Amino acid sequence: MNQTYQKAIIETTEKYSHVGIYFDGMLYHASRKRGVAKQNPEEYLAEEKHEVFIYRYPEIDAEIIRERAERYLGCKYNHSFYPDNGKFYCSQYISEILLIFDIIPMKFGDSENEISDYWKKYYEELRVPVPVGKPGTNPGQLAKSEWLKYVGKFDG
Secondary structure, three states, X not given: OOHHHHHHHHHHHOOOOXXXXXXXXXXXXXXXXXXXXXXXXXXXXXXXXXXXXXXXXXXXXXXXXXXXXXXXXXXXXXXXXXXXXXXXXXXXXXXXXXXXXOOEEOOEOOOOOOEOHHXXXXXXXXXXXXXXXXXXXXXXXXXXXXXXXXXXXXXX
Protein backbone atom coordinates (compact mmCIF):
# COMPACT_ATOMS: atom_id res chain seq x y z
CA MET A 1 0.00 0.00 0.00
CA ASN A 2 1.34 3.42 -0.92
CA GLN A 3 2.60 5.06 2.30
CA THR A 4 0.99 8.44 1.51
CA TYR A 5 -2.36 6.71 0.86
CA GLN A 6 -1.98 4.65 4.03
CA LYS A 7 -1.14 7.78 6.07
CA ALA A 8 -4.18 9.64 4.67
CA ILE A 9 -6.45 6.75 5.66
CA ILE A 10 -5.00 6.61 9.18
CA GLU A 11 -5.38 10.40 9.61
CA THR A 12 -9.02 10.09 8.61
CA THR A 13 -9.98 6.84 10.34
CA GLU A 14 -7.68 6.51 13.39
CA LYS A 15 -4.87 3.99 13.82
CA TYR A 16 -5.69 1.41 11.12
CA SER A 17 -5.39 1.58 7.34
CA HIS A 18 -6.53 -1.92 6.32
CA VAL A 19 -8.76 -4.75 7.51
CA GLY A 20 -9.25 -8.38 6.46
CA ILE A 21 -10.64 -11.63 7.80
CA TYR A 22 -8.69 -14.86 8.36
CA PHE A 23 -10.06 -18.37 7.67
CA ASP A 24 -8.26 -21.72 7.43
CA GLY A 25 -4.85 -20.22 6.81
CA MET A 26 -5.97 -17.62 4.26
CA LEU A 27 -6.54 -13.87 4.50
CA TYR A 28 -9.64 -12.52 2.74
CA HIS A 29 -9.42 -8.81 2.01
CA ALA A 30 -9.94 -6.07 -0.58
CA SER A 31 -6.81 -4.22 -1.69
CA ARG A 32 -5.92 -1.66 -4.32
CA LYS A 33 -3.51 -4.13 -5.90
CA ARG A 34 -5.66 -7.29 -5.92
CA GLY A 35 -9.28 -6.24 -5.54
CA VAL A 36 -11.21 -8.74 -3.41
CA ALA A 37 -8.83 -11.62 -2.89
CA LYS A 38 -7.94 -14.66 -0.82
CA GLN A 39 -4.24 -14.52 -0.04
CA ASN A 40 -1.64 -16.40 1.95
CA PRO A 41 -0.91 -14.23 5.05
CA GLU A 42 2.86 -14.63 4.67
CA GLU A 43 2.66 -13.32 1.10
CA TYR A 44 0.50 -10.39 2.25
CA LEU A 45 2.91 -9.50 5.06
CA ALA A 46 5.90 -9.66 2.72
CA GLU A 47 4.17 -7.24 0.32
CA GLU A 48 2.66 -4.80 2.80
CA LYS A 49 5.12 -4.68 5.69
CA HIS A 50 2.98 -3.04 8.34
CA GLU A 51 1.76 -3.90 11.81
CA VAL A 52 -1.06 -6.42 12.21
CA PHE A 53 -3.55 -6.30 15.06
CA ILE A 54 -5.84 -9.25 15.67
CA TYR A 55 -9.49 -9.08 16.71
CA ARG A 56 -11.86 -11.98 17.15
CA TYR A 57 -15.62 -12.20 16.73
CA PRO A 58 -16.61 -14.93 19.20
CA GLU A 59 -20.12 -15.43 17.76
CA ILE A 60 -18.98 -16.20 14.22
CA ASP A 61 -20.65 -18.89 12.14
CA ALA A 62 -17.57 -19.70 10.07
CA GLU A 63 -19.35 -21.56 7.27
CA ILE A 64 -21.81 -18.73 6.57
CA ILE A 65 -19.10 -16.08 6.73
CA ARG A 66 -16.76 -18.11 4.51
CA GLU A 67 -19.53 -18.49 1.90
CA ARG A 68 -20.12 -14.73 1.94
CA ALA A 69 -16.37 -14.06 1.73
CA GLU A 70 -15.96 -16.40 -1.25
CA ARG A 71 -18.96 -14.86 -3.06
CA TYR A 72 -17.13 -11.58 -3.70
CA LEU A 73 -13.70 -12.94 -4.65
CA GLY A 74 -12.52 -11.31 -7.87
CA CYS A 75 -14.55 -8.11 -7.45
CA LYS A 76 -12.66 -4.92 -8.21
CA TYR A 77 -11.36 -2.50 -5.60
CA ASN A 78 -13.60 0.49 -4.86
CA HIS A 79 -11.16 3.36 -5.42
CA SER A 80 -13.89 6.00 -5.07
CA PHE A 81 -15.29 4.62 -1.78
CA TYR A 82 -18.78 5.34 -3.14
CA PRO A 83 -21.37 2.82 -1.92
CA ASP A 84 -23.37 0.42 -4.07
CA ASN A 85 -21.18 0.26 -7.17
CA GLY A 86 -20.34 -3.46 -7.10
CA LYS A 87 -16.76 -2.78 -5.98
CA PHE A 88 -15.28 -3.00 -2.49
CA TYR A 89 -12.73 -1.21 -0.33
CA CYS A 90 -11.38 -3.21 2.60
CA SER A 91 -13.80 -2.35 5.41
CA GLN A 92 -16.74 -2.26 2.98
CA TYR A 93 -15.96 -5.87 2.02
CA ILE A 94 -15.64 -7.00 5.65
CA SER A 95 -18.89 -5.28 6.66
CA GLU A 96 -20.62 -6.95 3.69
CA ILE A 97 -19.62 -10.44 4.83
CA LEU A 98 -19.76 -9.92 8.61
CA LEU A 99 -23.07 -8.17 9.21
CA ILE A 100 -22.33 -6.74 12.67
CA PHE A 101 -21.02 -3.28 11.81
CA ASP A 102 -22.85 0.03 11.63
CA ILE A 103 -22.74 2.05 8.45
CA ILE A 104 -21.59 5.58 9.24
CA PRO A 105 -21.11 8.86 7.36
CA MET A 106 -17.68 8.85 5.70
CA LYS A 107 -15.04 11.42 6.60
CA PHE A 108 -12.04 12.56 4.58
CA GLY A 109 -10.57 15.17 6.87
CA ASP A 110 -7.48 15.52 8.95
CA SER A 111 -6.81 17.43 12.17
CA GLU A 112 -7.19 20.75 10.33
CA ASN A 113 -9.65 20.35 7.43
CA GLU A 114 -12.97 18.69 6.69
CA ILE A 115 -11.34 17.37 3.51
CA SER A 116 -7.58 16.94 3.66
CA ASP A 117 -5.36 18.15 0.84
CA TYR A 118 -4.50 14.53 0.05
CA TRP A 119 -8.15 13.58 -0.51
CA LYS A 120 -8.90 16.75 -2.49
CA LYS A 121 -6.14 15.84 -4.94
CA TYR A 122 -7.09 12.14 -4.93
CA TYR A 123 -10.69 12.90 -5.92
CA GLU A 124 -9.67 15.54 -8.46
CA GLU A 125 -7.70 12.80 -10.20
CA LEU A 126 -10.72 10.46 -10.05
CA ARG A 127 -12.91 13.32 -11.38
CA VAL A 128 -15.67 12.70 -8.83
CA PRO A 129 -16.71 14.66 -5.75
CA VAL A 130 -15.30 13.64 -2.37
CA PRO A 131 -18.01 11.42 -0.82
CA VAL A 132 -18.06 13.20 2.55
CA GLY A 133 -21.11 12.05 4.48
CA LYS A 134 -21.94 9.15 2.15
CA PRO A 135 -22.68 5.87 3.97
CA GLY A 136 -19.60 3.76 4.58
CA THR A 137 -17.19 2.12 7.00
CA ASN A 138 -13.52 2.34 7.88
CA PRO A 139 -10.93 0.08 9.52
CA GLY A 140 -10.71 2.13 12.74
CA GLN A 141 -14.46 2.12 13.16
CA LEU A 142 -14.66 -1.67 12.67
CA ALA A 143 -11.92 -2.19 15.27
CA LYS A 144 -13.99 -0.26 17.83
CA SER A 145 -16.99 -2.56 17.43
CA GLU A 146 -18.40 -3.88 20.69
CA TRP A 147 -18.81 -7.24 18.93
CA LEU A 148 -15.07 -7.76 18.49
CA LYS A 149 -12.55 -8.83 21.10
CA TYR A 150 -9.00 -7.53 20.80
CA VAL A 151 -6.56 -10.48 20.88
CA GLY A 152 -3.22 -8.72 20.41
CA LYS A 153 -0.55 -7.66 17.99
CA PHE A 154 0.83 -10.22 15.54
CA ASP A 155 4.58 -10.47 15.91
CA GLY A 156 5.24 -12.83 13.00
